[in-house]
Amino acid sequence: MSVAVGVDIGSLTAKTVIVDSDCRILAYKIIRGKIVDETAAIMSMRQALNEANLSEPDIGFLITTGYGRNMVNFGNKSITEISCHARGAHFLYPDVRTVIDIGGQDSKVITLNGDSKVINFAMNDKCAAGTGRFLDVMAHALEVPIEEMGELSLKAESPAQISSICTVFAESEVISLAAQKRSRLDIIAGLHEAIGRRMHSLVNQVGITPPIVMTGGVAKNVGVVCVLERLLETEITVPPEPQIIGALGAALFAAEELKGSQR
């Protein structure tokens, strides 16, 4: 069996998606590591292959994406996560016109047409504040599991003002607010507001074209999604597993290559 594989090597996680020639998802795997390198990427790929009862010789075409796409010594091709997130989101939601992706250290807003072709995009280029790493640091400072932050923020009564969005300074502010006995729920909600404001300005660079799909690990945080929906005044769709959309896009591109080579 010849399958198409997409491997997304991010800053915090490595993700693999395997699809067959009909673009059916056979398996996917997300590996989180302190250092996401080639080993983590290979591990995610092998675990996904195992899950689908496949082995490496079954790989017909493999595309790498994500920030580490050029740092690994395997794969037939690399494509940016911008094109891959657009492709993956469009596969699941053909009407989508804007993709908001917040990953470990990058945030992106991508507009696309009906053929999943990227028309425009904006990306954070100076610092990684407001991304997954930012939330990681804050979760650690607040001693709250990161996966619980979203639900907790919805219970906040009055979100705190986090004036700075620099990760280091914001961490100081969070610690200071906690020392002032400000409720953790309000602090978390304040952090989500800060991320939302930052993303709002990135969205404005390319314009809002609904329907919007949010991808990346931060899309799992319902608090951030709610803030963004309020600020953008529109509904945001979150896929069941938003973290694999880049790898899915890469796998779909790989499937196209595979079909092309079999013709």
Place this chain on the structure above:
Amino acid sequence: MEQIMNRFRSVVEAPYEKLAEWKNASKGKVVACSPMHFPEELIHAAGMLPVVLQETNEAITSGFSHIHPFYCGITRNMVDIADKGQLNFLDAIFYSDICVQARTATCILQQTLPRTRVEYMRLPMSLNRPNASEDTVREFDKVKSTVESIAGNKIDDSALKQSIRVYNKNRSLLRSLRDLRKANPGLLAYRDMLLIIQAGMLMPKEEHSELLEKLLSRLKKGKAASKKGRKVLLSGHLCQKPKADILDLIEGMGGIIVDDDLYTGYRYCALDAEENGSPFQALVKRYLETSLPVPTRSYLPVRWDKYLVDKATANRAQGVIILVVKYCEPHLFHYPFIKEALAAAGIPHIMLETEHEVVSLEGTRTRLQAFMEMLG
């Protein structure tokens, strides 16, 4: 060919050290001017070496005590290296009204370089107003007198005519190089193309032209593999040369740079001065009748947005890469109009903000690769 390129590299890699060496060896005078409008021919005609101020890669340290961090890279860099004594060897510096920041830099350099004459040239902004010509003549005349007093001799018409010829020849050779590369982009990496232009701003024009002639004849004989990729037009950087890493990234991702409107690029060799008639009037005319879009001048014959759309169309560029120097207000003022015009013409573009301080190349790589993927 490598020998010629090495000569150009040596001039560009340590510009002020090399110029100081040239001065010691030749006992000549070196006069620097800011980019864009200064008529270098006047300095040449007075028997001195005209050079264009160049940004260096040095980290800004002591200069911070003189200038705010929200000034552009080349302005902060000039103030910093002047403060460190690296410009002490210059006989004079002429700044011109390229932007508000240049005016501040002039004031600071006047204080930090007490033994170097630092002058400021102010030209009319509205090129079509009734007394624009009169004002330009008056200012160029003032510059001419200052240059004469620095040189210690008068500039006569025959010397100025000869300098115009020397400069026109150099510009013509650079344009030939550009045309040659356009026809066969594989002949020369864009980083080398801009390095050759930059070297010409830092060495005697006669030597630069001689080397260029040799280089051109070798390039004409050379064969480069035909290059396939996405055609892109480069725009921006009105004062300093873009970092070579960015040019390499563009070309490394299959981008073919078909043309540019950079200062260290097409702008530097685009406009000749007339060789017939009064040479002084020829310089005035070149300034007033510029066919290039200048962001700090109004009532120009051409708008920057339209110019870029036309240039991209003429070169069949699939996209435009706009390099904006951080805190370059004139460029940022025009960017919304450019963005709108390119969108209306259906020409995709990407804007990359560049800084004196090193910006993460990985982020730039992703953005550029995504842009190339977008172009199809």
